[in-house]
Amino acid sequence: MSAQQQYASMYTDLLRTVRELGLFRRRQGYYFTRIGIVGGALAGVVAGMILLGNTWHQLWLAGALALVLVQVAFLSHDSAHRQIFHSNARNDWTARILAGCILGMSASWWRSKHNKHHAAPNQADRDPDVQLKVLAFTPEAVVERGPIGRWLAARQGWFFFPLLTLEGVGLHASSLRHLLRKDASRADRIDAIVIASRITAYVAALYLLLPPGKATAFLALQLAVFGVLLGAAFAPNHKGMPIVPAGSKLDFLRRQVLMSRNIRGGIFTDFAMGGLNYQIEHHLFPSMPRPTLRRVQPIVREYCELQGIAYSEVGLFASYRIVVDYLNNVGLRARDPFDCPLAAQLRSSGRNLA
Template sequence: MRPAARRVTNDYSVLARVVRESGLLRRRLGYYWTRFVLTAAALACVWVWVVLLGESWWQLALAAAMAFVLAQLAFLGHDTAHRQVFRSRAWNDWAARILANAFVGLSYSWWTTKHNAHHSAPNQEGQDPDIAPGVIAFTRAVLASRRGWRGWFARRQGWFFLPLLTLEGLNLHVKSVRTVLGREPLPHRWVEAPLLLTRLALYVGVLVVLLPPGLAIAFLGVQLAVFGVLLGGAFAPNHKGMPIVPADAEVDFLRRQVLMSRNIRGGWLIDLLMGGLNRQIEHHLFPSMPRPNLKRAQPLVREYCSQLGVNYTEVGFFTSYRIVIAYLNDVEHRARDPFTCPVASQYGR
């Protein structure tokens, strides 16, 4: 290996050693147990108010509150799935499996498979499922394949992006059910299928028992819509509009994670709404780092990237959405220039 190539591949190792020696990878059990208890209490409180309020259209406000609490549970499931919480791998995996299936109504195995693929190759064509062909066209190749009304929609899709997020909650549930009932191999299907299906059935059943049919449907619709916006709104600003990597490109780990990720500035409210994912660069570099430590790691990562000359992107919350919408409305031009591997010349390729 050439000296320049060796230096580039060692860049992450140097940063990882600094972070590890700083103690930022240590578990934060007090923080997480506090969040578990408070979130569970909030969920119970919402259900109590649903019972007490009865037949009232104010139930729709409780539906939004329910969506917020379920999103917080999903973020805790995300953290445990990344093994941020417990020292034991099994404890993290089973906590995430129970949180996802029994409380949130999402398949743990489906989500981890998809999410791990995203982490290994963010924004890389053919590898990152988050930019795979779907309702939204994220790349020029997908955009070029759209004809007729689909092509018309794809060239204006940025304006539809936020409204479409209201359907994301329903979409996540549907994909989860298809996964646990499908024929593809699924670890612990005997656990996931009963937990997931029972949770979804009980949730709808309790609403129908407690509320008149019309109000129950409205409650479920508002909850799913707000839930979709909260989850989609936490993930979308972090990579959309960042460089798209060709399928055959080779990029070292540090640059792959930093150059394709975007941090979102903000205080405690943004931290809460985005479940810590607003520090996406640090999360991608150190997926197992406890959520509260990401803020402490940020100055170290930013300074190190500055020393290496690696672009570190951080913008405000509303600015991030302006970037995303503008990109989606003009994928043909904004994704025109191919991604140039930032270390290609150093490798002599």
């Protein structure tokens, strides 16, 4: 048996164990309850906005609305991964409704981008999450930039969290660009109308309810808090982990485990990160329901230890320090992102590469 076949067999054995334990069973009761709670919270925030009227106290509700919308984004993410229903169509429609009608974003754009990320996390030429124009994840990306770009890259670690305040606007804009491209399908154009209508109705309602100054402040704060909360949930999962060189091929098990990081914590971390704190397990079993990830984690961790595969898990704030330090090392000192223990393990063992 070749090394590649051996590693493929490792994942097959793990997958078989997880299936035999019934850990892919749908948890619709959990999701229906969560959708009901999030829907109720959203209705409560809207009612509060109407009742409060013309007051700067509305800014508290702007933050609350951002928090609720982040939870909607997590539910849309789960549904796009087909974690909720047995029917693919019901999952897809739920993701489209949550993303398009409530968030004002394109589920099809997100799914296309996110599936590429899952297929090759942290691979320089395949993962769109490390091909950002704003941030540089490799020294080569720094060198290719102009003077202003290099100046920003030299400080990108410190700019990272402030930049997340613009993430909400960026997600809306990217969605619409995707839906309005020349080769867009009829379904995409319908989604574009729905999303544009949702955004327009939301902004119009704010300016009808509040004076221009307060409405602008509410909108800016809601988008900023939404971007920071969502970005802070996704950023720790892969940033600061090894970057796979373009053209490299790795077996599925090691690709997903070595390039992902789990975040320790309890109920608060689960809530704030929407279950993405179990990133390794989520990447190994994308369709596994969110509440089951906690149960499968000790199985995966023990299996990785048995197979000699490094399993990364840190605290939430420690993960943020790692992200900032990594970005600064790339931008300030142009350090090779492979200069870390996991990458050294990956690089030193030729058998890890196909």
